[in-house]
Amino acid sequence: MTLESLVVSQDWQEVSVVECILGGMQIGVAVEPDLAKARRYLSRTKVDAIIVDYDVDGSHAFVNGLDRMHAYRDTFPLIVMGSRGHHDELRSSGADFFFDKPISVEQAVHTLAAARNKILHGRLRYHRQELQAPVAIFINGKQIGGELMNVSQGGIGVYTSSELPMGETLQLGFSMPGRETEVNAKAKVAWKNEKGQSGLQFEEIAESDQQNLQLWLAGRYFEN
DSSP states (O other): OOEEEEEEOSOHHHHHHHHHHHHHTTEEEEEOOOHHHHHHHHHHOOOSEEEEETTSTTHHHHHHHHHHHOTTGGGSOEEEEEEGGGHHHHHTSOOSEEEEESOOHHHHHHHHHHHHHHHHHHHHHHOOEEOOOEEEEEETTEEEEEEEEEEOSSEEEEEESSOOOTTOEEEEEEEOTTOOSEEEEEEEEEEEOTTSEEEEEEEEEOHHHHHHHHHHHHHHHHHO
16 A cells, blocks of 8 residues: 655745655655645645645745646545744644644654544545455345445445446445344435446445445455
8 A cells, every 4th residue: 555645835944854654554655845836736646635835935835736736636535834933824724634833752752643544544445346246136125136346335336147226225235254143225226227226325324334335445445
């Protein structure tokens, strides 16, 4: 698993501290002191976190423009840092996390570790694990056999020999390798194609089943 970050700063002493901390967390670091070049970098490279130094002229406008630049803005954390003279700006920047300069290593480690946890949570939320296993699907009490194609926290992909009605709410049950308990849920047909493949979105699932599914997916994700 590789995570990547972009640090926008001209303060090389503080950048070296941030690089050291991120390296210890196995997060790659690209550094760009120029805001225009940073925008170009982000236009062609997907990153998992952005750290912006508010002491760079124009950084406030740069941060405000991130939501417009990236449709996936909510999937990566934005961290801002700056001198204590910018303390109010840091708090009102809309960033997910912030810390002061000069950097307190303890504070920076705590902040960046929290950011890393958010990154991983986001990745796990959207992770889709391929899985070939039988799934029982019930429509109005009638069972339709199916085969799992993939599983995520929000739903499953299935193959069925019988066509599933679009928008219909179904009852389903399936088991995951290494887990003794079966996952049971109500799900809605979100999409389908002419090959007998359908996407089912969970609408109702027991908390214990959701937790078992999340733990299983996390295990597969980190194995890979």
